Amino acid sequence: MKILSIQALRGPNVWSIHRKKLIQMRLDLEDLENKPTNKIKGFLSRLKKMFPSMYEHRCSEGVPGGFFMRVKEGTWMGHVIEHIALEIQTLAGMDTGFGRTRQTKTPGVYNVVFSYVEEKVGIYAAEAAVRIAEALVKGEEYDLQKDIQKMREIREEVRLGPSTGSIVEEAIARDIPWIRLGTNSLVQLGYGVNQMRFQATITCKTSNIAVEIACDKEETKRMLANNAIPVAKGDTCVDEEDLARVIKKIGYPIVIKPLDGNHGKGASINVKTWEAALEGFKHAKKYSRRVIVEQFITGYDFRVLVIDHKVVAAAQRIPAHVKGDGKHTIQELIDIENKDPRRGYGHENVLTEISVDRDTLDLLAKKGYTLETIPPKGEIVYLKSTANLSTGGTSIDVTDLMHPENVFLAERISRVIGLDICGIDIMAPNLTEPLSENGGVILEVNAAPGFRMHLAPAEGLPRNVAAPVLDMLYPPGKPSRIPIIAVTGTNGKTTTTRLIAHIVKNMGYRVGFTTSDGIYVQNHLLEKGDTTGPYSTEFILKDPTVEFAVLECARGGILRAGLGFSRCDIGIITNIAEDHLGLNDIETLDDLARVKAVVPKSVKPDGWAILNAENEYCVKIAKELECNVAYFSMDEENPVVKRHCKAGGIACVYENGFVTIKKGEWKIRVEKATHIPITMGGKAKFMIANALTATLAGYLAGFKTEDIKVSLGTFIPSPAQTPGRMNIFNFRNFQVMIDFAHNPAGYLAIEEFLANVDSPYKIGIIAGVGDRRDQDIMECATIAARMFDHIIIRQEKHLRGRTEQEIIDLILKGIKKSKRKVTHEVIRKEVDALKHAISLAQTRKGTFITALSDVIDNAIDVVQEYLDKEIETS
Numbered sequence: 001m002k003i004l005s006i007q008a009l010r011g012p013n014v015w016s017i018h019r020k021k022l023i024q025m026r027l028d029l030e031d032l033e034n035k036p037t038n039k040i041k042g043f044l045s046r047l048k049k050m051f052p053s054m055y056e057h058r059c060s061e062g063v064p065g066g067f068f069m070r071v072k073e074g075t076w077m078g079h080v081i082e083h084i085a086l087e088i089q090t091l092a093g094m095d096t097g098f099g100r101t102r103q104t105k106t107p108g109v110y111n112v113v114f115s116y117v118e119e120k121v122g123i124y125a126a127e128a129a130v131r132i133a134e135a136l137v138k139g140e141e142y143d144l145q146k147d148i149q150k151m152r153e154i155r156e157e158v159r160l161g162p163s164t165g166s167i168v169e170e171a172i173a174r175d176i177p178w179i180r181l182g183t184n185s186l187v188q189l190g191y192g193v194n195q196m197r198f199q200a201t202i203t204c205k206t207s208n209i210a211v212e213i214a215c216d217k218e219e220t221k222r223m224l225a226n227n228a229i230p231v232a233k234g235d236t237c238v239d240e241e242d243l244a245r246v247i248k249k250i251g252y253p254i255v256i257k258p259l260d261g262n263h264g265k266g267a268s269i270n271v272k273t274w275e276a277a278l279e280g281f282k283h284a285k286k287y288s289r290r291v292i293v294e295q296f297i298t299g300y301d302f303r304v305l306v307i308d309h310k311v312v313a314a315a316q317r318i319p320a321h322v323k324g325d326g327k328h329t330i331q332e333l334i335d336i337e338n339k340d341p342r343r344g345y346g347h348e349n350v351l352t353e354i355s356v357d358r359d360t361l362d363l364l365a366k367k368g369y370t371l372e373t374i375p376p377k378g379e380i381v382y383l384k385s386t387a388n389l390s391t392g393g394t395s396i397d398v399t400d401l402m403h404p405e406n407v408f409l410a411e412r413i414s415r416v417i418g419l420d421i422c423g424i425d426i427m428a429p430n431l432t433e434p435l436s437e438n439g440g441v442i443l444e445v446n447a448a449p450g451f452r453m454h455l456a457p458a459e460g461l462p463r464n465v466a467a468p469v470l471d472m473l474y475p476p477g478k479p480s481r482i483p484i485i486a487v488t489g490t491n492g493k494t495t496t497t498r499l500i501a502h503i504v505k506n507m508g509y510r511v512g513f514t515t516s517d518g519i520y521v522q523n524h525l526l527e528k529g530d531t532t533g534p535y536s537t538e539f540i541l542k543d544p545t546v547e548f549a550v551l552e553c554a555r556g557g558i559l560r561a562g563l564g565f566s567r568c569d570i571g572i573i574t575n576i577a578e579d580h581l582g583l584n585d586i587e588t589l590d591d592l593a594r595v596k597a598v599v600p601k602s603v604k605p606d607g608w609a610i611l612n613a614e615n616e617y618c619v620k621i622a623k624e625l626e627c628n629v630a631y632f633s634m635d636e637e638n639p640v641v642k643r644h645c646k647a648g649g650i651a652c653v654y655e656n657g658f659v660t661i662k663k664g665e666w667k668i669r670v671e672k673a674t675h676i677p678i679t680m681g682g683k684a685k686f687m688i689a690n691a692l693t694a695t696l697a698g699y700l701a702g703f704k705t706e707d708i709k710v711s712l713g714t715f716i717p718s719p720a721q722t723p724g725r726m727n728i729f730n731f732r733n734f735q736v737m738i739d740f741a742h743n744p745a746g747y748l749a750i751e752e753f754l755a756n757v758d759s760p761y762k763i764g765i766i767a768g769v770g771d772r773r774d775q776d777i778m779e780c781a782t783i784a785a786r787m788f789d790h791i792i793i794r795q796e797k798h799l800r801g802r803t804e805q806e807i808i809d810l811i812l813k814g815i816k817k818s819k820r821k822v823t824h825e826v827i828r829k830e831v832d833a834l835k836h837a838i839s840l841a842q843t844r845k846g847t848f849i850t851a852l853s854d855v856i857d858n859a860i861d862v863v864q865e866y867l868d869k870e871i872e873t874s
Helices: 030-034 043-050 052-056 066-073 077-091 119-138 144-158 162-173 208-215 217-226 240-250 274-285 330-338 358-366 404-417 466-473 493-506 534-542 555-561 589-596 616-622 639-646 685-700 705-714 744-754 774-787 804-817 830-841 856-873
Strands: 002-009 022-028 099-103 109-115 178-180 186-189 196-199 234-237 254-258 268-271 291-295 300-307 310-318 321-323 380-382 394-397 421-428 441-447 484-488 511-515 518-521 524-528 548-552 568-573 603-612 628-633 650-655 658-663 666-672 727-730 735-739 762-766 790-793 823-826 848-852
Touching: 002 119, 002 555, 022 077, 022 119, 043 052, 043 066, 043 119, 052 066, 052 077, 066 077, 077 099, 077 109, 077 119, 077 144, 109 119, 119 144, 162 178, 162 186, 162 196, 162 466, 178 534, 196 466, 208 217, 208 404, 208 441, 217 234, 217 404, 217 441, 234 240, 240 254, 240 274, 240 291, 254 274, 268 274, 274 291, 300 404, 300 466, 310 404, 321 330, 404 421, 404 441, 484 493, 493 511, 493 548, 493 685, 493 705, 511 534, 518 534, 524 534, 534 548, 534 555, 555 589, 568 685, 589 616, 603 616, 603 685, 628 639, 628 685, 639 650, 639 658, 650 685, 658 685, 666 705, 685 705, 685 744, 727 856, 735 830, 735 856, 744 774, 744 848, 762 774, 762 830, 774 790, 774 804, 790 804, 790 830, 804 823, 830 848, 830 856
Parallel strands: 484 548, 484 568, 511 548, 568 603, 603 628, 628 650, 735 848, 762 790, 762 848, 790 823
Antiparallel strands: 002 022, 022 109, 099 109, 178 186, 186 196, 234 291, 254 268, 254 291, 300 310, 300 421, 310 394, 321 380, 421 441, 511 518, 518 524, 650 658, 658 666, 727 735
């Protein structure tokens, strides 16, 4: 078998609108295409032996053991690999279960699709599943545990931590979108101007000064003491002389810890001798130049969590420990404890596996124990000096046991330090009595406190501590999203996107939009290029200044990675016509419609899909949608529109020369088409269609028709507002038009426009695109031969696997096929072709040059240069 490609889908996609995290692997089965599983001797028994838990896979049979039944009857290896990829992720602690395997139109080549929890793990699972399947086919030994451990390690490296993850999960539950910023735990909630950011449990509302205070344990202690809050006596030390001074002042036992430490690193507790103090001091110095020495307070270790200055949880923390049974060594007891199903690798489970480190060995040595010691029955042997969950500690929820005085004290501490999310470490006999009575003290105040001990305590009630974080960031009434209008289709996407963005901007919104020529915010070009994929979408949604997004969504981006948003308010399909066929398993218009349909299917239930009533594929898609549908049409009498409006629906039509909204039987005339600049005085019918689409989008977005009318009248076709979309340059004796048309439908639209252009001599500059089908390249040339008197063929770009001559030969065949006498010549470079066309036009008054260009900037620059020279010399 051979893996041809692996790609991660991260949003609504052609396989599923709701399951956004999918791996799509294109797999060539090679010889195994002729060997279903029932023809591979012993395959099923080997599969069962390696994956007994796969019995739970119901598959299409819908019953436990269903997948094994399919294997027994005979299924193809792509299907088996799908199930292996899902199972090994589950075995590695990432439970997931959606999969699809479909044969492509290439014999033996399959798309294997399955869900993932962590993207890098999913990609690894795809590759590992193929290796495992090959080993099972050959009957070879395979180290499955090595793959599972590797996936766990990758997960721990890339996953969000438990605290960050809990906030994200709560956001998802509240339908708040989120974006991970980079590879660490920095996360954006919401879109555009409504975004909030947090990292671990530090939020964009967290005071930087408060964090600085909390990180300086000495300053924290001083501020607490000054506010009559009980703290342990002690001081900071930088050398042994300081250490001796502090010990003399507070006496033994003591606690030694680094001033800038966290997670209990470098700490030594219950130190009772000078020798032990020196050793603990040196150990702490590894983590911080300054070291804190404090009284060792007897009692229990408690953590109180305060969010938005309200106590939300409290837990008693217990260091990692084992309980002697008089039979097993300490190491054996650790191994037994680690078999507890609640313990796992890293953060995968409620509890973390207990590891042995210097701290463990030091604690045992103080008791005269080693890992080989067998402790008496019932003895508790502590293995860590701190109670952090990350080192194997456990927690007991005590939230409901807190005395009101202690609740008041904790909430006051959060305000004294100034933290919006605050973890307070307390040492006390209990929290049921006021600390002022039982001698308890505040040990530390932590910025970015961990949530894990509260989310899943070993004992007691779990607390959803992520909820108050979201309550703080998004109080009732505060939106998290911004309006999104998504535009797809074969032709007209970019002009429609730009026109809608123009309407939105004129309504007073700061609009961000993506097009095939760049990413824009308020008409400022921020990134140049074909930016119609999910990464460009995310660019706009991450911009903190954007109030409204208008996003062009092309076929390629949807196939490569899905949409870059979870849902939109309005989804538009301008049309579905032949283009890009023969690529990425998209062979027919039905295939292409399935891709384009992803956009309207992602519209929210009370949102709107805007569809072309004249396009049969759009009309079919309407039947599959779960949102409101509106149509546009160049024909008021279109039967789809008539039925739709008769039922009370909304449409936008071209009637009696007007762009008109129809709402049921009512008509609202918005503007005369001849008054809309992009229609070229009403001659460019396809531009009228674009105006209908944009008008309908504006109307459904809640804008007034009189405001839409103003925007339609101020959107001027030009290199500035519509680069490469019917840009006409008027010279003294001739005209030049530059347009992006590059497929048969686009060429037909230009042909219709040129039929209304009065010119004695029409020159066309055309080229082919290498990754289109032969018939598409030839058809474009045939249409060109009908509308031009002279054709200049140029071919320097977008060869995409073909030679220049191959494409030129196809164009010549297409010209010949028209059976019309038309002159032609080949000038391979676009700039040279344009200059030559202009030189011809200068000798023939009234010439109209049409450059159907896929390299817009070059063409515009050349023509503008000639026009500037003419103006200078006139």
